[in-house]
Amino acid sequence: MNNRLATWVILGLTLTFLIGPFLxxxxxxxxxxxxxxxxxxxxxxxxxxKVFQVDSFRMSFGVSMFLAIFGTLTALLLGIPASYGMARYKVPGAEFVRLVVSSPIIVPGIIVGLALLRYLVIPTGVGIGPALFMAHTALVLPYAVRVVSASMENLRVDMEEAALLLGCTRFTAFLRIVLPNIKGGVLAAFILGFVTSFNQVPVSLFLSGPGLRTLPIDMIAYMEINYDPSVAALSALLAALSIAIIFAAEKFLGFSRYV
Structure with missing residues (x-):
């Protein structure tokens, strides 16, 4: 009885710690x-x-959606071939490549943002928009490679080999055999990358500028001038959106199998 009571107390405290701030x-x-x-x-x-009446929120929401969607798609266009190559061929230094690809999520975001600002934006004079896009693509690329690689490793090689023996080219076999069988992993990688990019703060903080800010950065700027509950309302809406996406992904894709 004491063990069961202690278990429920610990569970209650854990849930309070996790859910309490949201409530x-x-x-x-x-x-x-x-x-x-x-x-x-x-x-x-x-x-x-009021959240829907603030012009800056609507504009920055559009910026965040663009970066999250197209940045993640670009990361997948780069990550899927890389995952396929490392899964199907003996690539020299494959583990080192995986480590390099994972560096954006290993290194603190504030360091990544400062490095991009100092060694990319300032020396080259690249615009804020392209810099943000490249940064968000780089940040979600590790998730694309990791999740898609897990799907590749679970796919039977003989299915692809049978297609090759029947006359398919390597590219056709990839499109008709490999890609349809890893679509769950690709969708899971897209969802994980989308949520990560949309909620990104440290890197976006260094690379945002006048007239072009992501929604989290715009919320911070708004709070410096206004201290009303509209930011709390927007935070609640964004949290609900993220939770809904994850729950939908778990229900229809079995999201936990890939992450």
Whole structure:
């Protein structure tokens, strides 16, 4: 009985630690007051409505969506062939290549952002938009390679070899045999990359500029001037969106098999 009670206490504390901040943000977003506070000062949905009325939020949301979608697609275009090559051929130094590819998620984001600013943006004079796009692509590339590689390793090689023996070219066999059988891993990599890119803060903080900011950076800038619960409302909406995407991916793709 004591062991069971201790288990439930530990579980309750863990859930409180994980879910508690999210519940506080929701409560603060529902406040009827004019300042961000907890406990809420009454109940109102006005701050959720205001989120959609702030021009900068709409613009930065579009920027974040563009970077998350097309940055992840670009990472997949690079990561899928790389994963296929390392899975099907004996590539010299394959483990070193995997380590280099994984470096954007191993190295702290603030260092990656500072390095890109100092050694890419300033010396070359590249614009903020291309720099952000390259940075977000590099940040999600490790997830593309890792997740797709796991799917490649679980795919039977003899299926592809049978297609080659029947006259398919290597490229045709890849399109007709390999790609359809790893589509679950590709979709899982896309979802993981999308969520990672959309919620990215440290790198975007260094590379954002006037007229072009991602949504998380715009939220930080908004809070420097306004201290109302609209940021809490937007945070609650983004958290709900991320949770919905992950739950949908788990239900339809078995997301936990790939990550």
């Amino acid at each position: 506080i943000i929701i409560a603060a977003a529902l406040s009827a007051g004019n300042t961000l506070a907890f406990p809420p000062q009454g109940i109102s949905l006005k701050w959720f409505i």
